[in-house]
Amino acid sequence: MAEKVRVAVGDRELTLTNLGKVLYPGHGFTKAEVIDYYSRIAPVMLPHLRGRPLTVKRYPEGVGAPFFFEKNRPGHTPSWVRTARLPAPGSTKNRDTIDFAVVDDLPTLVYFAGLAALEFHTPMWRVDPAGRPLPPDIMVFDLDPGAPATITECCRVAVHLREVLRDHGMEGFPKTSGNKGMQVYVPWTGRAEDPSDVARAVAELLAGLRPDQIVSKMAKRLRPGKVFIDWSQNNPAKTTVTPYSLRANPAPTVSTPITWAEVEACEDPRELVFTPDDVLGRVAEHGDLLAPSAVPQRGAAREGP
Structure with a gap:
């Protein structure tokens, strides 16, 4: 019973x-x-x-x-x-x-x-x-490292991604996946473009600029040692792990919002592994670092890259 x-x-x-x-x-x-x-x-x-x-x-x-x-x-x-x-x-x-x-x-x-x-x-x-x-209110970039690359390499790619986004009037907000990679969220409410098209264009641009670090094609044979920017997560039929969700790893890890300073400083994957207690402490200190992506944002439509 x-x-x-x-x-x-x-x-x-x-x-x-x-x-x-x-x-x-x-x-x-x-x-x-x-x-x-x-x-x-x-x-x-x-x-x-x-x-x-x-x-x-x-x-x-x-x-x-x-x-x-x-x-x-x-x-x-x-x-x-x-x-x-x-x-x-x-x-x-x-x-x-x-x-x-x-x-x-x-x-x-x-x-x-x-x-x-x-x-x-x-x-x-x-x-x-x-x-x-x-309509979508978030555009997401899912950064997936191909071994032996880790979230450390994802962080380096995320910094390049942030600069491209800023060049086109967009702001990204990073979080860990709680597994091996990370995501960058971009508030999207009020924009006229299809986020899938924009995300694909950005991923392909970065892969062209940094082919030694980044791939934008899904073929797994291309990924070892590089970071795959999965733009396809913007397909309306797909889902992404929700911020603050637990992950079903051997240890209880959490998909955790992080600061750009943490992204820039990461030298060891263990620096970006967070437990439930870690996350509760971080929220008490910082609040929700992803709050701007949780509330629909108003912004004029702009042309994509």
Whole structure:
């Protein structure tokens, strides 16, 4: 019989189960600690989740055991969890639509954490109050190092990326992926261009300028020792790990906003590995370094590079 605990979260009551279950076996990090982290990080994480259709990676038996992606909200989801029914072109389960959950509040965040949803992934666009897709409000560059390159090489590439963005009137905000790479977010609300087209043009420009460091093509044979700038994450059908999400690594690491000073100074990949406690401390000190990308920005449309 699963241990069950009734808790009040805001104005909702939830039933949480198996709170003592260890989800990160190498570190003894339990489901209760996962829920505690998401509860405490919620003030800065929720602005990045609100309005975005949710995909989660669930690990009911913990990291290292079988997991599954979940887009369609579970059948037992409480009625108060916001849902957006959206088209599902190319669905692997031959569905015409998917009922996505949308994490707009703390009770919904805790509900999914209680399902052992360790990782939260969201697209670069939101839905309106009626559940209809809105234009993208973020452009993202996903920097993926090909071994033996690491996040240190990603940081060097990110600095070059920042300069190109600034040359074209755009500002980038970096975060770690919580795995081996990093992302740079660019606020996009109010711009007329397609972010996929602009991101591709920027990636190809940088790959042409620095072919010894950067690739913009997806072929894995091109990547060893270089950084792949994955511009395709701007495809509306794709998602990127949400800021402040845990990652299902042997240790509980977090996709963490970082400063450009940290990007410039990085000499060792270990400098940019952050645990939940690290991240909570950083937020207490700095607030949300990605806040400008969480709030829709108004800006005049400009021509891309």
